[in-house]
Amino acid sequence: RDRYRTIDGRDRARCADRATAVMAPPARRLAAALAILSLHCCGAIHWPGLRPTSYLPGDLVPMRVNKLTSVHTQVPYSYDSLPFCRPHRVLHAAENLGEVLYGSVIENAPFVLRFGKTDLKVLCRVEMGAEERKVWTQRIREEYRGHLLLDNLPVATRLSNAAASASRPAGRSTGVHYERGYRVGFIGGREAPESVPGRAYVHNHFEFAVSYYPTEGGGGRIVGFELRPASVQYTHSRKWPDDFEGADHQAKEPLNLLPEAVGLKAVGGALAVDDIGGIGGGGGCIFTYNATWAPSAVPYSSRWDLFLYMAEGESVHWFSLTGSLAISLLLAGLVAAIMARTVRRDLQRYNALDETDELLHEVGWKYCHTDVLRPPPRPLALAVCVGGGVQLLCMTAVSILVAALGLLSPTSRGRLLTATLLLFTAAGLPAGYAAAWVYRQMHGRQPYTLIVAAACAFPGAFFALFLLLDTVLWAAGSSSAVPFGTMLLLLLMWLCLDGPLVVCGAWMGFKAPQWEEPVYTNAIPRQIPSQPLLATPLATALLGGLLPFGSASIELAIVVSSVWMQRIYFVFGFLLLMVLMMGVICAEVGIVMAYLQLCREDYRWWWRAFANTASAGGYLFVYAIVYARSELQLHGAAAPVLYYGYMGAASLGVALMTGTVGFAAAYAFVYHIYAAVKVD
Secondary structure, eight states: OGGGTTSOHHHHHHHHHHHGGGGSOHHHHHHHHHHHHHHHHHHHOOOTTOOOOOBOTTOEEOEEEEEEEOTTTOOOEEGGGSSOOOOSSOOBOOOOHHHHHHTOOOEEOSOOEETTOOOOEEEEEEOOOHHHHHHHHHHHHTTOEEEEEETTEEOEEEOOHHHHHHHSOTTOOOOOOEEESEESEEEOSTTSTTSOTTOEEEOOEEEEEEEEEEOGGGOEEEEEEEEEEEOOOEEESSOOOOOEEOTTSOEEOOOSBOHHHHTEEEOSSOOBGGGSOOTTTSOOEEEEEEEEEEEOSOOGGGGGGGGGGSTTGGGOOHHHHHHHHHHHHHHHHHHHHHHHHHHHHHHHHHHTOOTTOGGGGSOOGGGGTTTTTOOOSSHHHHHHHHHHHHHHHHHHHHHHHHHHTTSSOTTSTTHHHHHHHHHHHHTHHHHHHHHHHHHHHTTOSOHHHHHHHHHHHHHHHHHHHHHHHHHHHHHHTOTTSOOHHHHHHHHHIIIIIIHHHHHHHHHHHHHSOOOOOSSOOOSSOOOOOOOOGGGSHHHHHHHHHHHHHHHTHHHHHHHHHHHHTTOOOOOHHHHHHHHHHHHHHHHHHHHHHHHHHHHTTOOOOHHHHHHHHHHHHHHHHHHHHHHIIIIIOOOTTHHHHHHHHHHHHHHHHHHHHHHHHHHHHHHHHHHHHHHHSOOO
16 A cells, blocks of 8 residues: 555555456456556656655654845845844755756755644744844845745745736736745835835745645645745743854754743734844844645645746736747748749759750859859858757757656756756767768868867857856855856866767768769859849848747747746747747748849858848847846846846857758758759
């Protein structure tokens, strides 16, 4: 019976029914044994982030603190950066590479929650001087939020009616809306009638509402963790217990006291930070907490669904996403059909010509066949850009696919980012192969320079930018500043894993067979006719990148909002569809733009095929500027540097990926149409 605790009740009943078949004939006995074995194997599988833990009445439910975050500063701090109660013995949780890069500092919390116990406890009393009160006020004005974990489940707070109404689209039904974390305090105003406008008030009472899914023996599994913070002025009539010396020979303040032990009494009204007595001034800030426990019908596997129905999660307009996807598919199909018919007609017309035909003197893409495969200027740079795009494409595609299959859930903190970094390192092999193969097709003569550039150019640029932004975080005292050991690990991953893989891939690319050129190239380039204004490189790039960006703009906006508003992103299935659709549109745009350019007898298509779709990254950066001005309201000097630095890196990555897809499609198109046409 204990063996099947991870299976729900119906499956246990099914197991029991099958177990009765042991006394049946041999065939039925064998089938029953196989069925029980299959159920046992299924019950032994635990998806990431879904391993259940059952608690019995009175069991200690571990709570941990994570960090303090703000959407206005984008600079996270450790939880103990504020003057707050600390446990007598601080235990740091084991963190993976992704958690370290996220800035998570997970430690044990001073709260003591026992399953089913609802007693009010006095957590501690914190004396604050002028400097500590200044820090509290600054964090409250910057709208910092504290993050707690109970049984690995983040804490959620219920939005106020005004905030929920403002974030709810028109026509939507009312409901309960949540957001991650809790505000460390609030600024007085209309929403708090007993407060003074403009003053900072600290949340010093924590009312935890814990939901659990009942199990056998009166216990349960944690499926909900909600916090209702409050600001309360307290006084105490008895002497506060003195500090004592801990095992580390440091003074420890008493924690988790009963209210009767200190004669605690609420005097009413909210507690302003300026009213907290300083060191030697008496009073101090008294923190209290209590917990309520309620059974819930939500199964353990669905306990993260609360964050899918938060107010910000409702901005995922499913109809808009579906409509955008349908329109993109329709346009892609129409463009593909028109291009196939046009090119087929051109091939039939050109192949039917004689040398004496008058049409020989007309314009068209056939008549620049002696220059169409002429190597472009700076072929090494183009090959490096294509190699970087291939590396990012492999990393992005595999990461999104794995996340869409549920193998790396975002609920497992840091694992998705860790896997993404490892995939980027492993993708150095196809990156080196693609760069070397394209470079050979362009008759490059500097293979060793290419290998060094492919291994160092874009990985080195991303690493240098990350080092610069990490320096900004160090200067701001943020918890997300990467330690020296982690920075050294990233450097070793680049130099000892990614670099050698790029070298191996480049060696394979130089040894791989080339595509035989279907046409010859004249020694003297032909003259290019004058081009209209809309056919200039800048105009075609601006027009070409608009379609790929527009096809995925809705999903990109949701991803950007999830990242910078610190929300959990779940809809990887839609993201996968949007990425595939964006890739199809990039390929079609690259083909159409190359075809139109060659029809005007402009054979300089190599770089323009890359730039025509790479401009989608520029549109993403423009959107980032608009989003920062309209939504984020960045505060401080570090926030703009971090935001525009990371969004610049993301825009560069999108430009490399979309440009690579457009270039690859255009190159394959040019090769095949000139291989199919009859030339002398």
